[in-house]
């Protein structure tokens with residue numbers, strides 16, 4: 193099969209190469225990939241950024257897995273031992289276990305769900321990492337109807353799903369994004385939009401029950417200034433590179449929560465098939481829809497990853513197409 197692979201960190205190491213077809217193990221299936229969503233996660237693995245994360249990305253010299261891509265939508269073409277929930281011929285979307293910018297990918301059954309019938313494969317492939325992360329963060333904040341939430345990166349992958357989920361839950365949403373994404377963010381449900389190229393939302397008078405920070409590299413103290421007492425900062429901006437990246441912010445979150453009048457929460461994504469199914473339910477109820485702003489053939493997947501590296505300005509989701 194053809195796949196985007198690398199044996200060491202760095203953009204120049206990435207290339208589309210022929211690899212042996214993968215074989216599904218117990219509780220896994222083999223998926224013919226039709227489309228695969230692009231995430232900043234792919235940049236972290238491709239470039240080995242931040243440097244301190246390299247042991248978790250696979251090692252000091254190169255990432256593991258070697259194949260890039262985490263999200264997929266496609267067709268089950270083989271099942272491993274013990275699989276009862278999916279069968280050959282099922283159309284699925286979810287998380288691959290060893291790379292998805294490839295013609296074939298292995299996925300664990302508990303990281304998959306059936307493709308929503310209302311979505312194309314390109315749209316379904318846009319959902320797994322970004323939509324599940326949005327859902328898990330909003331759930332961990334305990335967001336309820338009537339609460340006010342500000343979402344930075346509202347025009348990007350996680351943000352545009354978070355705007356829709358929070359709106360569906362009855363929250364009042366302020367989206368923080370660049371002006372070119374303002375109309376889209378309003379259409380997705382935000383009652384107010386702050387253009388981060390013109391104004392700093394952390395300097396305003398508004399107070400929010402929840403601030404969901406996906407982008408902008410706002411200092412925690414600044415985010416805390418616009419959180420109502422007893423509120424929550426969802427710290428999810430991993431865009432810094434260099435030696436430590438966003439690691440200090442992540443590690444200090446529990447400590448900060450002890451000394452400030454708000455809670456700081458990080459969530460490490462759990463690749464949950466149950467959450468994918470819940471999101472598919474929202475799609476079928478007409479309250480959630482991925483926005484895909486561009487597709488890239490496998491041969492141009494590196495360019496797609498570059499678009500979400502560091503201070504990315506993607507609108508909605510970018511998707512690599514395999515067929």
Ligand SMILES: NC(=O)c1ccc[n+]([C@@H]2O[C@H](COP(=O)([O-])OP(=O)(O)OC[C@H]3O[C@@H](n4cnc5c(N)ncnc54)[C@H](OP(=O)(O)O)[C@@H]3O)[C@@H](O)[C@H]2O)c1
Nearest residue numbers: 345347348349350369370388407408430431461504505506
């Ligand atoms: N916790 C986890 O397990 C987990 C999982 C996945 C991802 N993440 C992290 O989540 C973050 C967001 O991921 P994503 O997939 O949503 O990224 P993305 O698709 O690249 O979107 C980022 C968005 O932020 C906007 N932006 C840039 N600067 C901004 C600013 N100053 N204020 C407000 N918006 C700004 C960009 O466009 P405009 O500037 O044009 O509006 C873009 O739309 C990443 O740092 C990633 O590492 C964490």
